[in-house]
Amino acid sequence: MTLQIGNIALENRLFVAPMAGVTDRPFRMLCRELGAGYAVSEMVTSRKELWGSLKTSRRANHDGEPGPIAVQIAGTDAAMMAEAAQYNIDRGAQIIDINMGCPAKKVCNKWAGSALMRDEPLALEIVEAVVRAAMPHEVPVTLKMRTGWSEDQRNAVALARRFEGAGVQMLTVHGRTREQGYKGRAEYDTIAAVKAAVRVPVVANGDIHSPEKAREVFALTGADAVMVGRAAQGRPWIFREIAHFLANGTQLAPPLVAEVRRLMLDHLQQHYALYGDYSGVRTARKHIGWYVRALPGGEEFRARMNAIEDCDAQLEAVADFFDALAARMDRIPVSDGALVSTDEQAAEVLA
DSSP states (O other): OOEEETTEEESOSEEEOOOTTTOOHHHHHHHHHTTOSEEEEEEEEOOGGGTTSHHHHHHTOOTTOOSOOEEEEEOSOHHHHHHHHHHHHHTTOSEEEEEEOOOOHHHHTTTOGGGGGGOHHHHHHHHHHHHHHHGGGTOOEEEEEESOSSTTOOOHHHHHHHHHHHTOOEEEEESSOTTTTTOSOOOOHHHHHHHHHOSSOEEEESOOOSHHHHHHHHHHHOOSEEEEOGGGTTOTTHHHHHHHHHHHSSOOOOOBHHHHHHHHHHHHHHHHHHHHHHHHHHHHHHHHHHHHTTSTTHHHHHHHHTTOOOHHHHHHHHHHHHHHHHTTOSBOOOOOOOOOOOHHHHTOOOO
16 A cells, blocks of 8 residues: 655555645644545745745644655745745655645635646746755655646646656646636546556545545546545544555444544644644634534534633533533444535635
8 A cells, every 4th residue: 555756655545635724733643643644734835035924834844743744835936936845845844745736716816826737838847946956855746736727728637747757756636627626526537547647656636535435536547546635624534444445345433432532632732732822722613613513512512612712721622522422422423424615724825
């Protein structure tokens, strides 16, 4: 189940997708603990004047994180992107990932993210510059993109060939166009076509919400790995569920309520440590909401919890909620596989 990127061997073929406002260091480490073999950071801006901002410094914080450290960078200027690659390599990045997949308007209006797929010469110039910057350090460069800008502008296959020729060592393809955002269903024919067109590893992304879906996507695309995004929000144990199903063909039992309580409280403490009290209690709300959304009494608890403005009180409220839940049931109910919308979080400013 291992996969090689350059000189780096990944633990398995189940990846966590980079999601703005979600895949910070505590969340990445939790997913790794629960079976993900690889996790990419939130996107870091290539704008040098913003590197000193609190938001960017948190995104570049890899203290205690297990390797390989993969950092996604975003921008529209080749020289700035090369400098951003060097900046993150100096801070511990072992893999640099180029963002050409973000569909958010705030990003695309600056011609970053998936908007770069509309300007193939610029996209290639950026890739070449980043590869040149990373090569002396033997740091592999990877890239995440969509199938194209729109239904009539699907150019993922053509770009994949050019990116491979420029030195990209792994490609991730989300099975939607930028125009689709996260709407409709992901399609996998284009991912299969990219896989057939290149020799580097190809990762399939989009709507992978269950072990059965992961197996289906592997079969449909021939991909070397799958990347899970929204389905891991509030359900980070999905990675061990997928791994068990692929290995044994049977469903893994849902986690015990007591285990989820422990995981959540540890996640929250790590979250507060990174963000501090004021931001920590507020940014933790979305994670708590995802954890409890499908649980008995979850919606009512979320409404109460959103009014709490103290970390200790928030932690105590979560512990009490799961203690009460444990008195009613041993295991977390089986998920229906519903995906969380990420339109708002994806629109987060890169700074």
